[in-house]
Amino acid sequence: FGSSGINAEYGGTIQDFCTEESCPVMTAGPKYEYHWSDGTTKPIKCSAPKYIDELMTWVQDQLEDDNLFPDKVGVAFPKNFMTMCKNILKKLFRVYAHIYHLHFQIIIELDEERHLNTSLKHFVYFCNEFSLIERKQYAPLSDLIEKLLNKDNE
Numbered sequence: 001f002g003s004s005g006i007n008a009e010y011g012g013t014i015q016d017f018c019t020e021e022s023c024p025v026m027t028a029g030p031k032y033e034y035h036w037s038d039g040t041t042k043p044i045k046c047s048a049p050k051y052i053d054e055l056m057t058w059v060q061d062q063l064e065d066d067n068l069f070p071d072k073v074g075v076a077f078p079k080n081f082m083t084m085c086k087n088i089l090k091k092l093f094r095v096y097a098h099i100y101h102l103h104f105q106i107i108i109e110l111d112e113e114r115h116l117n118t119s120l121k122h123f124v125y126f127c128n129e130f131s132l133i134e135r136k137q138y139a140p141l142s143d144l145i146e147k148l149l150n151k152d153n154e
Helices: 003-014 048-063 079-108 115-127 135-151
Strands: none
Touching: 003 079, 048 079, 079 115, 079 135, 115 135
């Protein structure tokens, strides 16, 4: 659903470097700060690791919710299905933005740049194909995304 690529990047590569000390606030550069909320609680300012942990737990809970993602044939998806999907993907994109802005040097040192770029590109293509993320949400990585997508058109 979009979280597997991010989980691999964060859990397998960045988690050791993204700590309470190195990332006391969930940001994507100086202009973008994200506060955690599951949609039912007031947004809270927290560290990037806490934000990402809360996010991944929340996404997993959403994916396992049979009311949101029915697993039986003939059961209709709820009316808020697309809204929930868009919200999930918007929040997952923030992890990419955080990784690129705060941990990209580590990605390069670990020789993971191509993998991260490919994962982001697939994520963006999927979201664009089904209009799941508004263009303005891409702002923290807009130049990179434009560059990555234009490579395919050359």
